[in-house]
Amino acid sequence: MNTGLPPLLVIDDERNMRLSLDAIMAAEGYQLRAVESAEQAIKLLDEEEFFMVITDARLTGMSGYDFLKHIKSHRPSLPILMITAYATPKLAVEAIKAGAIDYLAKPFAPEELLHAVARCAERYRLLRENAALRARAGEPYRLDQIIGESPGIRELRQLIQTVAPTQATVLIAGESGTGKELIAGALHTLSRRTEAHYVRINCAAIPETLLESELFGHERGAFTGALKQKPGRVEEADGGTIFLDEIADMSRPLQAKLLRFLEDGSFIRVGGTQELRVDVRLIAATNRDVIDAIRQGQFREDLYHRLNVVQFRPPPLRDRGDDVVLLAEHFLRQFNSSMGKFVKGISKTARQCLMAHHWPGNVRELRNVIERAVILETLTELQPGSLPDFGVQTGLRRTESMPATNTRSLEKAVANFEKNLISRTLEQTHYNLAKTADQLKITRHALRYRMNRFGITVDAASDDESAAPESKDADG
Ligand SMILES: Nc1ncnc2c1ncn2[C@@H]1O[C@H](COP(=O)(O)OP(=O)(O)OP(=O)(O)O)[C@@H](O)[C@H]1O
Ligand SMILES: [Mg+2]
Numbered sequence: 001m002n003t004g005l006p007p008l009l010v011i012d013d014e015r016n017m018r019l020s021l022d023a024i025m026a027a028e029g030y031q032l033r034a035v036e037s038a039e040q041a042i043k044l045l046d047e048e049e050f051f052m053v054i055t056d057a058r059l060t061g062m063s064g065y066d067f068l069k070h071i072k073s074h075r076p077s078l079p080i081l082m083i084t085a086y087a088t089p090k091l092a093v094e095a096i097k098a099g100a101i102d103y104l105a106k107p108f109a110p111e112e113l114l115h116a117v118a119r120c121a122e123r124y125r126l127l128r129e130n131a132a133l134r135a136r137a138g139e140p141y142r143l144d145q146i147i148g149e150s151p152g153i154r155e156l157r158q159l160i161q162t163v164a165p166t167q168a169t170v171l172i173a174g175e176s177g178t179g180k181e182l183i184a185g186a187l188h189t190l191s192r193r194t195e196a197h198y199v200r201i202n203c204a205a206i207p208e209t210l211l212e213s214e215l216f217g218h219e220r221g222a223f224t225g226a227l228k229q230k231p232g233r234v235e236e237a238d239g240g241t242i243f244l245d246e247i248a249d250m251s252r253p254l255q256a257k258l259l260r261f262l263e264d265g266s267f268i269r270v271g272g273t274q275e276l277r278v279d280v281r282l283i284a285a286t287n288r289d290v291i292d293a294i295r296q297g298q299f300r301e302d303l304y305h306r307l308n309v310v311q312f313r314p315p316p317l318r319d320r321g322d323d324v325v326l327l328a329e330h331f332l333r334q335f336n337s338s339m340g341k342f343v344k345g346i347s348k349t350a351r352q353c354l355m356a357h358h359w360p361g362n363v364r365e366l367r368n369v370i371e372r373a374v375i376l377e378t379l380t381e382l383q384p385g386s387l388p389d390f391g392v393q394t395g396l397r398r399t400e401s402m403p404a405t406n407t408r409s410l411e412k413a414v415a416n417f418e419k420n421l422i423s424r425t426l427e428q429t430h431y432n433l434a435k436t437a438d439q440l441k442i443t444r445h446a447l448r449y450r451m452n453r454f455g456i457t458v459d460a461a462s463d464d465e466s467a468a469p470e471s472k473d474a475d476g
Contacts, residue, residue, distance in 0.1 A: 005121055006048070007031035011041045011055040011067070012083075021054065024110045030117065036060075038067035045075065047227055051124040052101075052117065057084035057091070065098060072099040077127070079120040083108070141185025147330045148323035152315040156183070159312065164190035168309045169262065171247075172285040177364030178314035180285040181245065187283055188241040196240030199233050204246035212254050213270045216261075222271025234267060238278040247284040247307070248293045255300045262306050282307070317359040317366060324354050327363060331370040332382065341374050347381040353428055357390045389439065390428070419454040422447070426456070 018034040057064040079101040217232030293299035373386040429435040
């Protein structure tokens with residue numbers, strides 16, 4: 001009757017109460033697990049899925065209220081029903097405020113309890129259905145989401161179209177934020193596998209010991225905590241695509257298993273003996289230098305060759321020319337509509353700032369910069385004042401990348417940093433001394449002094465008291 005539901009979890013330190021709840025629930029076809037303490041429950045919740053929790057308010061050890069608070073901060077959507085022998089309206093209010101779905105006073109009629117449980121079961125089913133619907137209808141990755149008209153990006157879109165319908169394994173190698181995930185998604189959407197699942201695993205985000213069981217599943221009892229059998233994500237991806245992000249972070253022993261899996265789709269669950277087989281296409285990505293990882297013995301060369309049937313190399317944003325502006329305008333439209341703002345365009349000076357920046361975080365950094373700018377901007381055109389102080393960042397980066405020679409004194413290094421920073425800021429403000437001094441938070445006199453010292457001469461520098469109208473406007 002209540003099949004397809006995970007069990008419900010009961011916490012009560014009275015054995016009789018646990019037994020009677022078990023009887024009531026079993027009669028209605030619910031599965032139940034019962035523990036004596038909140039501590040045990042927290043541990044169990046980490047290992048198994050439950051559709052709700054029924055807890056006594058007074059427990060030895062952690063109280064029902066503290067348990068409620070703990071769960072609400074970790075698993076806000078898990079419904080918790082509180083039961084107590086000492087019911088007062090005040091406690092009831094407290095429990096509901098703390099996030100309990102309901103509050104029952106002992107003794108209660110079984111129907112009362114069953115009614116509350118049925119509501120939670122219904123809610124669980126709805127949530128699960130919604131999640132499945134969302135996953136199916138979920139905004140698919142499309143080619144036109146990949147913005148840019150630079151030759152590198154045009155070629156990339158072309159290559160996606162060519163490679164997507166094939167079975168080829170793909171390796172995407174690019175700096176962080178260059179759009180590797182976007183490419184992987186588009187490859188799946190444009191393939192014949194699009195109706196089947198697209199499964200993403202970030203190899204760097206999962207502890208090494210768990211990655212194998214995540215990928216290939218485990219049998220019950222395979223390791224401490226493996227309370228039940230769990231199918232691997234490769235099984236979920238059967239007929240579809242699996243995207244392994246940050247593949248260079250995978251341990252060597254697991255690399256060997258992946259290599260075997262790539263040969264014919266066969267694998268064995270952790271702790272299992274039976275060989276299973278699926279039909280999965282693999283797309284892998286990395287932002288590390290794989291060749292370097294191979295040289296250092298961290299990455300198997302044979303796996304690299306097996307993965308590298310087709311390689312995508314999304315270029316860094318700094319090499320994409322005017323795409324910076326196209327992307328900035330794209331994100332501007334997005335954030336305008338999501339935040340209900342009306343920043344219509346990007347001012348010329350702001351555009352120049354964007355073009356001059358080095359973008360170490362690539363498109364993701366640009367997206368964040370525009371999001372922040374849309375929040376800050378009060379005018380209808382985005383002004384440089386709403387952009388971060390790229391000058392400082394660029395100066396820092398340049399200094400970082402300076403060769404650290406022993407002969408360079410600290411004084412010289414600092415002077416060099418100062419000189420770089422001043423030059424960059426001058427470039428950004430189009431050699432407006434007033435603005436440069438302002439940005440660097442020094443007086444114009446101090447700026448002139450330093451420029452003289454460092455031999456920075458700028459013919460075009462404007463040192464006019466009243467800054468040019470264009471730049472005043474640009475300052476917002
Ligand atoms: N060409 C593009 N057009 C539009 N949006 C893009 C483009 N490239 C990247 N983005 C957006 O930039 C953000 C970062 O992209 P993505 O997550 O694909 O990068 P990544 O290469 O996977 O980065 P990481 O190595 O850090 O995981 C995302 O919000 C993505 O939608
Ligand atoms: Mg990524």
